Amino acid sequence: MTTPKVINSFAGDYSFLSNFHPVDIYYEGIIYPSVEHAFQAAKTSDNAIRLRIANMSTPGGAKRFGHTIQLRTGWWDQREAIMYRLIQIKFSKKDLRLKLLQTEEAELIEGNTWGDTVWGFDLRTGKGENKLGKLLMKTRAMLRHELNL
Numbered sequence: 322m323t324t325p326k327v328i329n330s331f332a333g334d335y336s337f338l339s340n341f342h343p344v345d346i347y348y349e350g351i352i353y354p355s356v357e358h359a360f361q362a363a364k365t366s367d368n369a370i371r372l373r374i375a376n377m378s379t380p381g382g383a384k385r386f387g388h389t390i391q392l393r394t395g396w397w398d399q400r401e402a403i404m405y406r407l408i409q410i411k412f413s414k415k416d417l418r419l420k421l422l423q424t425e426e427a428e429l430i431e432g433n434t435w436g437d438t439v440w441g442f443d444l445r446t447g448k449g450e451n452k453l454g455k456l457l458m459k460t461r462a463m464l465r466h467e468l469n470l
Contacts, residue, residue: 324423324424324425324426324427325427326426326427326428327427327428327430328424328427328428328429328430329430329432329442329444330432331431331432335424337417337420337421338421338424338429338431338457339431340355340356340357340360340380340407340453341355341357341380341381342355342356342411343355344356344411344414344417346358346359346407346410346411347410348362348363348406348407348410349363349371351371351372351375352375353374353375354375354380355380355383356404356407356408356410356411357380357381357383357384358374358375358377358380358383359407359410360387360403360404360407361374361383361384361386361387361390362374362375362383362387363400363403363407364387364390364392364393364396364400365390365391365392365393366393367390370390373386374386374387401452401456404440404452404453404456405456405459405460408456408457408460409460409463412460412461412464418464421457421460421461421464422461422464422465422468422470424461428454428458429454429455429457429458429461430442430451430454431449431451431453431454432444437449438450439452440452440453441453441454442454
């Protein structure tokens with residue numbers, strides 16, 4: 322498969338780039354079934370809520386629940402660093418690391434139609450910060466450096 326210059330959908334062959342992709346994420350003493358679960362749980366310091374999120378059946382459910390919880394002190398200042406750490410954990414898994422590296426130099430854009438203009442890029446409006454895509458590319462560059470590729 323030829324790698325495109327831009328990957329703007331984290332679905333199909335590139336669904337592994339999505340935070341909803343199923344992968345065990347061990348973070349602060351708890352195993353979560355996806356990055357999304359772990360990220361939503363990181364919003365609180367309440368361990369009971371974190372465990373509840375870890376046991377949710379879907380990343381979408383975890384995301385919806387995460388919008389209802391009281392945010393821990395300093396969340397807004399720490400959220401990007403936490404997301405980066407969770408992505409690093411995800412791509413420390415050999416199979417996922419290889420898939421990320423196989424995206425070569427493609428620009429990774431978390432294109433969406435649900436209006437996420439912070440972590441993604443809204444394909445309807447052409448606006449978005451694409452923070453998730455940028456963190457994925459940063460992780461890919463770090464892995465390439467570590468592996469001398």
